[in-house]
Amino acid sequence: MSLLSLFINAGLSAGGAVICYRLILDYIPIFIARKMYGNDQCKVSNAPVPEPMGVICAAVYLIVMFFFIPFPFYEWIGLDTFPYAKLLAILSGLISISTAILLGFADDMLDLRWRHKLLFPTLSSLPLLMVYYVSGNSTTVIVPTIVRHLVQPFVALPITINISFIYYIFMGMVIVFCTNAINILAGINGLESGQSLVISASVSLFNLVQVYRFGADETSQGFWHHIISLYFLLPFTACTAVLFYFNKYPSRVFVGDTFCYWSGMTLAVVSILGHFSKTLMLFFIPQTINFVYSIPQLFHLVPCPRHRLPKYDPESDTVSMSVAEFKKSELKTLGSIFITVCRSIGMLRVEEFEKDGEIYLRINNLTIINLVLKFAGPMHESSLNQLLMLIQMLSSCLAFFIRFYLASLFYDIVE
Amino acid sequence: MSLLSLFINAGLSAGGAVICYRLILDYIPIFIARKMYGNDQCKVSNAPVPEPMGVICAAVYLIVMFFFIPFPFYEWIGLDTFPYAKLLAILSGLISISTAILLGFADDMLDLRWRHKLLFPTLSSLPLLMVYYVSGNSTTVIVPTIVRHLVQPFVALPITINISFIYYIFMGMVIVFCTNAINILAGINGLESGQSLVISASVSLFNLVQVYRFGADETSQGFWHHIISLYFLLPFTACTAVLFYFNKYPSRVFVGDTFCYWSGMTLAVVSILGHFSKTLMLFFIPQTINFVYSIPQLFHLVPCPRHRLPKYDPESDTVSMSVAEFKKSELKTLGSIFITVCRSIGMLRVEEFEKDGEIYLRINNLTIINLVLKFAGPMHESSLNQLLMLIQMLSSCLAFFIRFYLASLFYDIVE
Structure with missing residues (x-):
């Protein structure tokens, strides 16, 4: 029935x-x-x-x-x-x-x-x-x-x-x-x-x-x-x-x-x-990674601009990483630690430059979309979405693998 | 409990x-x-x-x-x-x-x-x-x-x-x-x-x-x-x-x-x-009367203007009946019967006038609000609402009377 x-x-x-x-x-x-x-x-x-x-x-x-x-x-x-x-x-x-x-x-x-x-x-x-x-x-x-x-x-x-x-x-x-x-x-x-x-x-x-x-x-x-x-x-x-x-x-x-x-x-x-x-x-693995990666900006440990969408280039009809710029001196301690760690493992593009005698930082906005663009370079919006969908599908495969194969290694009973 | x-x-x-x-x-x-x-x-x-x-x-x-x-x-x-x-x-x-x-x-x-x-x-x-x-x-x-x-x-x-x-x-x-x-x-x-x-x-x-x-x-x-x-x-x-x-x-x-x-x-x-x-x-007696009275306009037996709100007069700061005007010849049979009946029992103000050689009708819009204004004459918006609230309250009294007193005349069992 x-x-x-x-x-x-x-x-x-x-x-x-x-x-x-x-x-x-x-x-x-x-x-x-x-x-x-x-x-x-x-x-x-x-x-x-x-x-x-x-x-x-x-x-x-x-x-x-x-x-x-x-x-x-x-x-x-x-x-x-x-x-x-x-x-x-x-x-x-x-x-x-x-x-x-x-x-x-x-x-x-x-x-x-x-x-x-x-x-x-x-x-x-x-x-x-x-x-x-x-x-x-x-x-x-x-x-x-x-x-x-x-x-x-x-x-x-x-x-x-x-x-x-x-x-x-x-x-x-x-x-x-x-x-x-x-x-x-x-x-x-x-x-x-x-x-x-x-x-x-x-x-x-x-x-x-x-x-x-x-x-x-x-x-x-x-x-x-x-x-x-x-x-x-x-x-x-x-x-x-x-x-x-x-x-x-x-x-x-x-x-x-x-x-x-x-x-x-x-x-x-x-x-x-x-x-x-x-x-x-x-x-929800991609969403979880996106959320964790976003935390510094969501909780304002790192300055957060109004929009964090990728930047559109009308010339080449592609999108690329969008960035946030701020004075290095304005950074909170936790934000500073985050930037150092992420930079060292290649998860963040950081540029330092001087303006009006002060040191500024320029980092990519903290979303998984910008992270993908950091590794893959500028691309067409349509390709970017396809790439993100592919990541989502691979996550699903990983989820099935963890749920049905790995779980039996950790639990005696897996339904 | x-x-x-x-x-x-x-x-x-x-x-x-x-x-x-x-x-x-x-x-x-x-x-x-x-x-x-x-x-x-x-x-x-x-x-x-x-x-x-x-x-x-x-x-x-x-x-x-x-x-x-x-x-x-x-x-x-x-x-x-x-x-x-x-x-x-x-x-x-x-x-x-x-x-x-x-x-x-x-x-x-x-x-x-x-x-x-x-x-x-x-x-x-x-x-x-x-x-x-x-x-x-x-x-x-x-x-x-x-x-x-x-x-x-x-x-x-x-x-x-x-x-x-x-x-x-x-x-x-x-x-x-x-x-x-x-x-x-x-x-x-x-x-x-x-x-x-x-x-x-x-x-x-x-x-x-x-x-x-x-x-x-x-x-x-x-x-x-x-x-x-x-x-x-x-x-x-x-x-x-x-x-x-x-x-x-x-x-x-x-x-x-x-x-x-x-x-x-x-x-x-x-x-x-x-x-x-x-x-x-x-x-819901007033709402029911309003609905029944509105039927000819809601179902377009009588022409229905876009708004049926009372008409505001800025001079006297009062509201009065709003009206609908249409050619008498355009009226459907059912609408014509409705107008004749309502007019004869005093539930509708109807005026006939001639324009460009044709006979026109002017009736008040078919809402209980306009009906109240027909009987009570133009009044301040605040007084009109108080009057309508009073009618609503009297209906509630009537409802209690019907439910607890009249019902026992018609039904053997009234809980």
Whole structure:
């Protein structure tokens, strides 16, 4: 029955994709008439590009999900054994997703303050975490074999440890990280939608593999965890694929913060409902590297310019690293240590020069996009996005390798 | 325990009101900077008024609800008797409300097409209706005693009839009606927020009366139905009161479609979760009259101008009826009948005049606002709103009278 629902879900997703395609074409002139557009900073022409088009796809996504909800529960309707906890899981996930979409759209329209942007996803995930709690879901983690062997002489560790509320803090952090990670790794045509597409397709593949492995026992919790994730991810992947089609070079639409929050929250929600939040982090390797590399600028240890997009050269129609310039004397100690370390391992281009008798530093902006350009040199925007997509796909391969091969080296039990 | 939760809910609502007040002040300049404002057409000055400020209050409302959810369930956490159906009811209501807010905000920003505006609330209420269905809620209606007595000689009617899926169609229509009714009765300072405030306060009072009456048996379904309605309505009333403070004459903010959808959906949701959707309609008497009176213009049986707001006279600082002018020959048959009937019972001012050898008609626009002005004559915008609020309050008194006194004449069983 669950598999039949999955086929229905796939069918509805395909329908959703067609509707997305038509609605996007429909709403492009409306967005422009309402002055909801941005200008592409890496193009010669300054034509308006409608933004945030993500809201259209997000609305279609919600409708597909609303339509779909009855199907997985059809066989239980009217029975005393109705799986309330499962319906609760889906509804709590949808609440978090729909409020994330609302937050994103409000952010696109209003440029919300940072503290409001961090507070809202945390609060909107409360229903999700509460449902996780009352459904008696496990907060137990498995202790890696190697750790147990290492501390064996001093203290006998159990195979599993119940970390209780720390697990909830971890899940809360996953939500905040995911809703912001895609937003931070952005700025060139097709990047936001492309990376989300690769991640959601990879996670779907991971779910399918697990569904196949658990398939022998359709009533097992593990089977349900990956089925529910697919219920959420197939429509998301379908709608995002259409959005990517319009968003890739040369962008006919921009996705907006709406899309980034929607996408991040959807991935966070499925990882929590599906009990694979640690595995999800493996699919976010480029985003994690980008976030860690950005920290000095995000927390102002190193001066941060308004925009950190790559620099466009209209002559050669290529993009190259953008830079930040500042007085060496203004640098904080931590920033100075960071620059020294990164420079020595080749992760940062640093130039010193003198102006008006003072020593200035010029460094590339701290994003993974600029880092790629540092190694690969200036290139066409389209090639740059393809290169970044390739990195994202290689990360997914690495994630599968770690999850299915390496994990068995560290853990006795790997499902 | 439920009553303790209700006190906590009231406390959180008060907190929400304070936050609304501060956030509105905070965001007024941001809305204006982002060009999200309207111009007040009934004022001499043309100062920009931020719109749609309803989205701020709606966001605070959602946060208050997310915070509140754990409290009513605290005593059951970890127990096998956890009331899943009750938590499901709350979550399904919140999904419908949050998608209504999203729809409203998108409508304010994008001027959505009519078919999208009607489709989306219908679909977003699917989870709500599905939860109603799987929770084994009744679709049985009581046959009025008088009807039973009248048809007794011909056919013996039972005391109750299960109308099954017709009940779901009725609930779906309640949702579509409520989400649009407040939007249609709008256009002068404080009207949208004021009418919603009166309705939500009246429904809350109705719930409190019922909670008091059912109070002897806290485990009864009836008790829970009115408690859950209060859980949703107290924060709504608190946030709306603050919004009304800013929205009343002279408006410092406009509420936008966001507010109208949010408000209508919240009221529809509580009436469905609380099983009093028929009673709710009694509190919507002015909106129902306004809708019925508007039908000829909404369905273009009579020509409908772009705006139907009252006409502002800067000389006297008053507003008076606005009118529609059209050739008599262009009138459709149904429209012609409507005009004849309404004119004969004094519900319409009709003037005939000749221009360029053709007979023209001039009628007042078909809204309850213009109807009030027809009877009461031109008046100050502030007085007009007070008069409309008074009508709304009298309707609430009438609703209580019908519900608690008249109903017992028609039904044997009135809870």
